[in-house]
Amino acid sequence: MPDADLIAEKTEQAADALAEQDVDCWLTFCRETTEIHEPCLPFLLGFDVVWPTAIVVSKEDRSAVVVGRHDAPNARELPHEVYPYDESLEEALLGLLDEIDPDEIAVNFSRDDNTADGLTHGMYLRLRDLLSGTDYDESLTSAEDVISAVRGIKSPTERARVRQAVETTEELLGEMRDRWDPDWTEADVSDWLHDRMDDRGLGSAWSWDYCPTVHAGGDREVGHTLPGELTLPPGEVLHIDFGVKQDGYSADMQRLFYRPSDENPEPPEGLREAFADVRSAIEAGRERIAPGVAGHEVDSAARDELTDRGWPEYEHAFGHQVGRNAHDGGTLLGPQWDRYGSAPEGEIRAGEIYTVELGADTEWGYLGLEEMLLVTDEGTEWLTDPQESLSVLARPE
Template sequence: MTISPVVASLRAQAALQNEWLAERLTTLLPAIMAQSGIDFWIVVAREYNEDPVIMTLLPAPAMNARRRTILIFARRADGTVDRLTLDRYGYGDLYIQAWNPDHEAQDDCLTRIVGEYHPQRIGINVSPTFALADGLSHAEYERLLIALGPTYAERCVHAEALVIGWLERRIPAELAVYPELVALGHRLIATAFSRTVITPGVTTTDDVVWWLRQTMHEAGLRAWFQPTVSIQARGMPFTEPPTRNRILPGDLLHCDVGFCHLGLCTDQQQHAYVLARGETSPPDGLVSALARANQVQDLLLAEMQVGRTGNQVLALARARALQVGLQPSIYSHPLGYHGHAAGPTIGLWDMQKGVPGASDYPLADDTVYAIELNNVATVPEWDDQPVRIALEEDAVLTGGNIEWLNGRQTQLHIIK
């Protein structure tokens, strides 16, 4: 099974991402600025201490803020947005280079431009709730207020809604490619959970982890966290520390894998079963356990409606799951430029009654989610031992409907 990137050439990747960025800046940003009520957005960062947002606004192959970069987005009365950059090197056609360092200091240039636009609400990247919207460093904040002066400093507001809206929303071109990224992740897991990688009695979970990591690296995919592979087995429950990491017949395997490609991230968890001697299929109890976890997925997706907050979705889905006798834990999250991306969290594994702040944000159209959860069920063939089926599949919420980007696991991978 081939593991190769959707777009192999780095040059082609950069060109495609820049096409997307140009479209996002032209079509998406003006709408989000209007929705957030901000008419002037300042994004400022220094090299190697980049605001998380600025790297989503700079065209490839930019890899940092180059000394100190200031981006300015000024919304005009007709709804269009002027895009300016105050930096020494420029960013091509996407931004007007508004600062000449031979004639003016950078902060003086900022002061002048603000006075010319005379904005009423100036958005800055400060947020007590979302880390991704809190990228303005303290020193840059102090410096920015001095440059703005008392009148305009008083007009500064948190740009939280603008930042989250920019990061979480996907344009049609991105959504068209996302299923291919998720399919690539499915192929990666299918190969990892096969005889190509695993020899029962020989291979360890660490071997599979590093195969996943190395394969992603060689395929030009950036792992955004270290993959994990774990074992449950009869007499070796998930509730106790593992007694071994060598994979044996009769083991139930679990993996958690995520990567970024073309600036977009995936996140997936699936299970495999290693057939024991004399078996031709997994125990019925494990098959049933997977089906019950699929049922939790169905109940959660049914509650993920535009306008509901993450906390509302969590409460409704959990109530329905408990009502039908399931034992769920729901901890789903947005996907996009980041793995744990901008937008409403839908539970945390240790906060099943709701997450203040991050889960009070409403779901929006044209957003992508990692549907991450688990369900516990007993397996009769394992002396009614509890088994945790932890699944994670990627889905898109668009047009008011949510659907899987590339299907989901409904059958265990089988290793013979």
């Protein structure tokens, strides 16, 4: 069944965002969403549709759904007016727009944000045909800014669910550390975590095969790689990038584990210093986070701290939003590179949840850390329990 309480929270947020941005209404137009997903549907409807469907929210806090008759019963428990149809949604949709009388209709397309780009080209053309000859023929505009606010600023229900996903992810990583065996390969680590996720009915925050991503030691090529057959050599570092999806919401964190050797039962000084450099760069970025700050400014603070400590630049963004997915769109804490489009130019808002992440390649392995935080009016609040030192695995045999 649809999550009526969550949808009520997000619909209210949508009306507030429209009023703040002075956009008359937001129209989500979709069909056959099990085949082609509409990223905004979970916030507005909570179930997949078959026939063409229109969900309209106005800045006057009115919301309505024009939906095929066989899908309509699913919508009746939601905070929307429901207009079922059989042959065509045209009459009901145009009648609804006439009542709202918008100058601008924000729809789901975006050049740079995939979470705001759910309107297919075919449905866009179909919508243009529906509006042809009406007063709204030239009214369509991007809903990117509206969606960024709705998806980015987490409601109370969403915050609680992200916190739970974080807690569960940390719990599973702690259990893995306690159960870890020196004979385990990267794939064994991944399989162990997958088995625990299956036992608890959990999903993965990104593609199952790559979540977790596991890198064992200094010889491992780092990236979005599948766990392989390498075991962790004594005196080196196990790097894990992992997050569960629980009740529809995700966590995303990276943790580091040191395997003792006879020579170095504790992390050697050089490794501890490299870890401290990574930790300091993450803190430098976090300290720059506040409402109204542009994403690229945060990335620059972290990037400069790391390079000032003698390490190469990392080749990715410093942080991204997390919510229903590990990469949740909106403002990016990243450099102003072409591949990121306008996302790093966006401003941070209170209520958004971000990762802060970077790393350094060392002889002991990749030292990648990733934490999660909530932006508050005053600054930030950690959602993860920050890793302040290397976690030591089993003692040498």
